[in-house]
Amino acid sequence: MPETQHLIDVTDQNFEQEVIARSHDVPVVVDFWAPWCGPCRALGPTLESMAAKAGGEWILAKVNVDNNQQSAQRFGVRGIPAVKAFVDGRMVDEFTGALPQSRIEAWLDGILPSEPDAQLDEAEALEESGDLDAAASIYEQVLDEDPDHIDALLGMARVSAMRGENERAEELLDQVPIAERDGEYERVLLDVQAAQFAPVDELQARVEEDAADLESRWQLGIKLASQRRFDEALDHLLQIVIRDRGFRDDAGRETMVRIFEVMGPNTDEVREWQKKLGRAMY
Known part of the structure; x- marks a missing residue:
């Protein structure tokens, strides 16, 4: 064909x-x-x-x-x-x-873009240009019409995090049904979490000074993942799994699995990291 x-x-x-x-x-x-x-x-x-x-x-x-x-x-x-x-x-x-x-x-x-979809495209373009207030206004308009609109909830959560409104961002993410929490949800959640942590350079300095500082290492992993520096992020998180599976109730492994979802669970790169994780665990 x-x-x-x-x-x-x-x-x-x-x-x-x-x-x-x-x-x-x-x-x-x-x-x-x-x-x-x-x-x-x-x-x-x-x-x-x-x-x-x-x-x-x-x-x-x-x-x-x-x-x-x-x-x-x-x-x-x-x-x-x-x-x-x-x-x-x-x-x-x-x-x-x-x-x-x-x-x-x-x-x-039923699957082609609707008027709300066009509004969301405009809001995302405004986000990328840095006009967060205008983007938020559009997301709010969509949510006024449909409070359960998944993409609008995620977009508003993302903008809220970028504006430092972390509690509002978390409230919006909590409204996303568990069945809808896919790779895009995990991507936004990483961004929301990362917005609450220190800059990458500061976290890297902490880890270099004390390799056993797992809290800083975990935050650094999330921060790097939010910048789509996945290999660096996963390497730090894997070190947490190796050092202490009990840290934050196995947060090293759980965060790696979330990043796999963001990267695309069936890619060759993810499969290689899954093998590394399996070896570290067993």
């Missing part, structure tokens, strides 16, 4: 990058199929035509389950064709079977 701007072949090796990471920028619809599957051959051209006409509003990713069983197993594919939608790193909806185009269009309406 020739790839185009809106149609891509995805494998076990590049699923994390082409689907999970890409879905933070544009919705990705994944078609799990196989060449021998009659309904797949019926559905495929419909999806491909719709993706071409969408003009980049969403991307179609094709996964041949015969050659990429790891991805199929990871997302619970039991029958094909199985179509799953990913937005902001999460699977948000799915259907199985060769649906007619009218039903697929209705299904797509």
Whole structure:
């Protein structure tokens, strides 16, 4: 199948990058199929035509389950064709079977960006430009309309932390249901925690002066992770696991696991760190 701007072949090796990471920028619809599957051959051209006409509003990713069983197993594919939608790193909806185009269009309406999504994009752009008050105003508007909007809760928590309103940030994060606490939640939680700690240089100096200062080492790990310096962060946290599993009720291991979620739990880099953690524990 020739790839185009809106149609891509995805494998076990590049699923994390082409689907999970890409879905933070544009919705990705994944078609799990196989060449021998009659309904797949019926559905495929419909999806491909719709993706071409969408003009980049969403991307179609094709996964041949015969050659990429790891991805199929990871997302619970039991029958094909199985179509799953990913937005902001999460699977948000799915259907199985060769649906007619009218039903697929209705299904797509439920996953494509809405007005609140456009508002959140604007708020995130304001965050990046440093206009935290304007970003907060938009997040508050979305939450006024929908107090349970996950991305608005996370965005407002992030802005609150950057403004030094740590208690408010923690209150917002507490409102996120446990079932929704994915990699993006952990990313924001790390940022909120890091905002309460001393600068990296100061924490590094403390650890260099006293290698057994596990509190400073743990804070340094979180601070580095919030700056996306994951290898450095994990190295410090692994030292805590080696030195004292009882520190803060196994905080070294638990924080490493949280960072794995942020990094993407099925990447080669994470698997290497999981091996190191396993060796340290046993």
